[in-house]
Each structure stands twice: as C-alpha cells, then as structure tokens.
Amino acid sequence: MSGLPFAFAYAPILLALLALPLIWLLLRVTPPKPKTESFPPTRLLLEISRKEEQPARTPWWLILLRCLMAAALIVALAGPVYKPVTEQAPGSGPLLLVVDNGWASAPHWEATVETARRVIGLAEEDGRPMSLLATADGPGQELAPADAAETTRRLEALAPRPYAANYSDLVPSIDAAIREAPFGGLAWLSDGLGGDANAAFGGYLAEWIDGPMVVYADSATETMALTPPIGGADALNVPVIRDDA
Known part of the structure; x- marks a missing residue:
C-alpha cells in the first residue's frame, strides 16, 4: 500500500x-529566415514607420x-x-478471516463472499498470509496461514449451512493456531445473528488476537437474536428477535 x-x-x-x-x-x-532581396529605392523604406x-x-x-x-x-x-x-486489512502479520456461514448468512451470502474477496485482496497487497475460519463448519479446520490463492480457493468452496454456528466448538482450534503463530489482525464477516454465544466468541477473539479486530456486516441486514426454543405437540418453534433500531 x-x-x-x-x-x-x-x-x-x-x-x-x-x-x-x-x-x-x-x-x-x-x-525560416526572411529572404533578402535588393531593392534600390531604400529611401522609401526608411520613411516607413x-x-x-x-x-x-x-x-x-x-x-x-x-x-x-x-x-x-x-x-x-x-x-x-x-x-x-x-482501505487496509486490519492489523499486520498473519490475518484471521472469520466468516459466518450459518443459516442467517444465506440471504446476503453473495455480499459476504464479495467482502471476503476484498479483504483477501487487501491482505495480499501487503504480502500477509491468511487463515480462513468458517464458523458453521465446526472444529478441525485448517488454520495454518496460507497465501491469497489458497484462501480464495477455500472461500469459494464455502456455502451457508442450514444451522447456526457453535462458536464454543471453534475455540480449541483457534487456541492451537495461536500457539503456533499469533494472528496480527482479524476480520469477522458477521451474519448479524446476535446472542450470548456470539458476544462471548467476539470477546474471546478480541482478547486473544494480537492486533485489531474489524467486524463487517451487511448494512441492509437487521440484527437478529434467537430465543430459547418452545416445544409444541406438532413442532419445535424457535422465536427470532429482530433489532429495528
């Protein structure tokens, strides 16, 4: 840059x-120089102003x-x-790119992927390695820093899952990756789904990432939170609260 x-x-x-x-x-x-011509009556020329x-x-x-x-x-x-x-990718050194790909990300998935591509491009311009973490893909993901081409390949293979992310399952994998090579910045592409688990995961990332954390969210997407499920005779209902503020 x-x-x-x-x-x-x-x-x-x-x-x-x-x-x-x-x-x-x-x-x-x-x-071109003027051509010289001999003209006898020079007296007339002298009288010309x-x-x-x-x-x-x-x-x-x-x-x-x-x-x-x-x-x-x-x-x-x-x-x-x-x-x-x-615009710059947050921090310096290895970048952790967290992508929410639970059910709430489906309506604006294309915008999420496009933003992730932009962040990858910014990190590539600075010569920074990256790790990609899909929050709904569970533990055991490869978090060793890779180049932009590998990170883009993994991003293109992602898709929204029909369930919400279990953030607590991701903590051990992140801990292991941090012990190997601390991340110097984090970009979190949020799906706008709130809740205690989401807030706790954000607090954990802010505490252990050795650098700034930037959260990207679709400005046209309402913030949502899940309430405890309500069991019924015929179905299991999960109320969703939307933030209209």
Whole structure:
C-alpha cells in the first residue's frame, strides 16, 4: 500500500506528461529566415514607420512557462486528492478471516463472499498470509496461514449451512493456531445473528488476537437474536428477535 499523501482520481491522464518534451520542441520551432532581396529605392523604406516584429526564436523562459502551464493543466485534470482514505486489512502479520456461514448468512451470502474477496485482496497487497475460519463448519479446520490463492480457493468452496454456528466448538482450534503463530489482525464477516454465544466468541477473539479486530456486516441486514426454543405437540418453534433500531 502506498504511503504517499496524494492520490489521483484519474491517474491515467498523467501519461500526458510524457508529451511535454514534444511540446517543448514544437514551441522551439524557428521560423525560416526572411529572404533578402535588393531593392534600390531604400529611401522609401526608411520613411516607413517601424513595427514590432516577432523574434526569430522564442525565449527559453517563455517556453518553460508554457510547458509548466501544460503540466499544471494535466495534473489538474487527473483529479489530485490530498491524503486519500485508503482501505487496509486490519492489523499486520498473519490475518484471521472469520466468516459466518450459518443459516442467517444465506440471504446476503453473495455480499459476504464479495467482502471476503476484498479483504483477501487487501491482505495480499501487503504480502500477509491468511487463515480462513468458517464458523458453521465446526472444529478441525485448517488454520495454518496460507497465501491469497489458497484462501480464495477455500472461500469459494464455502456455502451457508442450514444451522447456526457453535462458536464454543471453534475455540480449541483457534487456541492451537495461536500457539503456533499469533494472528496480527482479524476480520469477522458477521451474519448479524446476535446472542450470548456470539458476544462471548467476539470477546474471546478480541482478547486473544494480537492486533485489531474489524467486524463487517451487511448494512441492509437487521440484527437478529434467537430465543430459547418452545416445544409444541406438532413442532419445535424457535422465536427470532429482530433489532429495528
């Protein structure tokens, strides 16, 4: 990632700066010398009032000024932005990418995968290895840091599960991975499903991940929480509470 305080909205326009040497040469073009003809009645010419004439060669400082004006116009058309806001994957070093793929993630699964691809791309730009954890796929997942290609391959193989994640089952696998190589940041793609287990898992991650944690959620998705199931004669009902705030 670049640390420069400037960026350009239309950076390809800056390629026009390569034409400045050509502009310099065109401005330095010398018109042909006037042809000298012998004309006897020179007395008549002496009586003609003198007029300001164009020099045979343009002064170098005028050429330089014109080139600077052309360069300033090109840079202005490129849309310079001072101190642009750049997105980065959280933290530094190995990144843990947590993806909620329980039943609540199904309605916005495509958006979740697209966000995960963006996070993977950001980490790849910084040369950071990544580990992918699917919360509904249970324990025993491979959490050794891998490159972007392997992480993307695992991401494309994921799919929403018809049940909620059991976060407590994932803790031993994360503990083992942290002992091998601590993670320097975490990106959690949440499905918006609340509850005590979700909050406890988030607290555990915030405590043991050696770096910042960023939670991504679909802004158009309501936050939901499950209440204890209610048994009936014909069915088992699980009420869902939605946060309309």
